[in-house]
Amino acid sequence: MASYDLTPRIAPNLDRHLVFPLLEFLQERQLHPDEQILKAKIELLNKTNMVDYAMDIHKSLYHTDDVPQDMIERRVEVVARLKALEDAAAPLVTFLQNPNAVQELRADKHYNLQMLNDRYLIGPDQIEALYQYAKFQFECGNYSGAADYLYQYRALCTNSERSLSALWGKLAAEILMQNWDIALEELNRLKEIIDSKSFSSPLNQVQSRIWLMHWSLFIFFNHDNGRTQIIDLFNQDKYLNAIQTSAPHLLRYLATAFIVNKRRRPQFKDFIKVIQLEQYSYKDPITEFLACVYVNYDFDGAQRKMRECEEVILNDPFLGKRVEEGNFSTVPLREEFLENARLFIFETYCRSHQRIDMGVLAEKLNLNYEEAERWIVNLIRNSKLDAKIDSETGAVTMEPNRPNVYEQLIDHTKALQGRTYKLVSQILEHVQAQPAR
Secondary structure (H helix, E strand, O other): OHHHOOHHHHHHHOOHHHHHHHHHHHHHHOOOOHHHHHHHHHHHHOOOOOHHHHHHHHHHHHOOOOOOHHHHHHHHHHHHHHHHHHHHHHHHHHHHOOHHHHOOOOOOHHHHHHHHHHHHOOOHHHHHHHHHHHHHHHHHOOHHHHHHHHHHHHHHOOOHHHHHHHHHHHHHHHHHOOOHHHHHHHHHHHHHHHHOOOOOOHHHHHHHHHHHHHHHHHHHOOOOOHHHHHHHHHOOHHHHHHHHHHOHHHHHHHHHHHHHOOOOOOHHHHHHHHHHHHOOOOOOHHHHHHHHHHOOOOHHHHHHHHHHHHHHHHOOOOOOOOEEEOOEEEOHHHHHHHHHHHHHHHHHHHHOOOEEEHHHHHHHOOOOHHHHHHHHHHHHHHHOOOEEEEOOOOEEEEOOOOOOHHHHHHHHHHHHHHHHHHHHHHHHHHHHHOOOO
16 A cells, blocks of 8 residues: 555645644554654654754654754754744734734735834834744744734735745644634635736746645545535646646545545546546556546456555545544545445446346445345435346346436537637637737
């Protein structure tokens, strides 16, 4: 399963603090040697201000109570720098901690800057000091304080580049504190800025979209509505193009979202084409499962891939989230995935067979005979499938499903309308991008 670990591909697209939860998960699952994980943690910590944590990891790794002299000296530097930044930002921090004073602020940033300068002698230097202080707090692991200061900094900052940097930091802090609702708000705010036509350059725009999608994995696989929203984001043409160009490993998460999402979407058919197109540049058991069912109609292969998918989910930091239930822990996504994966196999297999032997079907679904029979009975009852089970012969009989001509016409018309809208939008974007003559 270590060969399916995407951490080496994902980590370069994350803030280093966001990599720690991934390493913690891998250490818990014991996918890699413990010594290797601890060394990776120290390497990350050496580039942060979390010196005390680095010292603890060093003691665990080398089984000693002593730490290198450079770590001790680094700790002294961090404390001194933190005190200096705290003093520099103190006038503005004191102002922001006064509710009566904060009420004087308005939506007009230029007014706020003038008011702060005239009444409180707070100028650009103090505002810049607040940013540096917030950033330093983040590097020290004080994510709550960093999030508050970065939010207040953005309310005063008139530099769009610095404001964007503060928004990235605020998003990272909310993710690390597991404030999923607030993190989703920050994610959408960041997406709006990245997708705007005034964004710096097309190359930076693509790179920012790739970063945004990687950071969003924390939110989408923890937020209640995340599995729908990941489809809404990743499956947009601009973001899907970025995935295909620079981050095809993200197809694992989009494929998982499509499989576990209860609402079967029209975009799913187009996504299968992407899976088919990209199978030569990236594939893992989850994408291969979809290819087996919908591209190759290889049901034996799909059955084998289902077993591998289960292991991939259990060992993926985003998909393998455990929930404690009494004395047991479960992985909810695993159960949903397997249930829907069986449904995919059953539906596709039934389209090409009118009469199906229950034993064969049980094998395809990776269930024993009794489990398969109960599963199919419940499926027929809940999904109102036009099918019958013959207990004497042990077979499932499917009634022919003749397509409704009118429904087909309506579907094709809707699809044509969508393609026309997309074409018009692309033409307008092209025209607006042309220099004025």
